[in-house]
Amino acid sequence: MQINWFTVIAQIINFLVLVWLMKKYLYKPILQAVDEREKKIAAELTDAKTKKNEAKKEQDEFQKKNDTFDSHKKKMMDQATSDTEKERQKLLDQAHKEAADLKLKLEKASKDLQENLNDQLAQQTQQTVFSITKKALAEMASTTLEEQTVQVFVKKIKAINDKDKKQFLKDFHSSSSPISVKSAFDLSDKDQKSIKSAIGSILGDEGKYNFETDSKMISGIELATNSYKLSWSFTAYINSLEKSMETEKNDTRQTVKQ
Structure with a gap:
């Protein structure tokens, strides 16, 4: 069989032309489309990965803020x-x-x-x-209670011991104030004279006196200077009696408890 080289060459040329045409208008666009598709997919994957990382970052930040809020709330x-x-x-x-x-x-x-x-x-x-x-x-008695009180007080003045007498004299001479005499009742001129006489027997001279009536006192008389005081009244006896009765009462209570 004889080979027709013209036909062979024509077919080869046709094949090459076909390959060139397919490569230019079919394979190359397909390869470009595939390449672009791959690039698009890669870009989408990269974007998805980026978004995933951002979402993870936002989740971590949210978790951190939530933990901080819980800690602050607990605090x-x-x-x-x-x-x-x-x-x-x-x-x-x-x-x-x-x-x-x-x-x-x-x-x-x-x-x-x-x-x-x-x-x-x-x-x-x-x-x-x-x-x-x-x-x-x-x-x-034929005398009144007030007269009896004055008489008792005068006796008490005259019975002052030496120590009190020295104190009385020292206080009297160191003060320019008059001697204060208070009584629960008004003293008559006679009573005042008796008291002055009794005091004068101690002082040795006539001192200055200030007689006052104190309604709070109970049948009593009080003589006072700056730091010395001499008094007599039923109140002292009654207070002594009251203390004695209170002591006896407490002793009785102690005896009963025992």
Whole structure:
């Protein structure tokens, strides 16, 4: 069989032309499309990875902020609990203090009331004793109770011991103030003269005197200078009697307890 080289060459040329045409208009666009597709996919993957990283970063930041918020919230709750406990303790301490103060005030008020009642009772007792004594002396003696009081006081002045006499003289000579004589009743001129005479027997001269009437005293007379005082009254006897009775009462209570 004889080969037709013209045909062979024509077919080769046709094949080469076909290959060139396919490469230029088919393979190359397909390869470019595939390459662009790959690039697009790679870009999308890169973008997705970037977005994923950003999302992870945002998630981490959110978690961090959430943890910070939880920590801050816990700290605030602990602080609020601590402040509440401190305030509660403060209110309790204040309430205890107020209760203690109120207890002390009530005890003091009760004590003051008892003392006032005791003072009133003592005053009433003294007044009653004075009234009875005055009446009894008035019936038994020709002189009044006031005269008896002056006489007893004059005797008390004359009976001053040496130590008190020195103190009286020292205080009298060191002071320019008059000698104060207080009494529960108005002293007559005769009574005042008797007292002056008794004091003069100690001072050796006529001193200055200031006679006053004190209604709070109960049948008593008081002589006083700046630092020296001499007095006599039924009040002292009644107070002594009251203390004696109170002592006996306490002793009786102790005996009963035993």
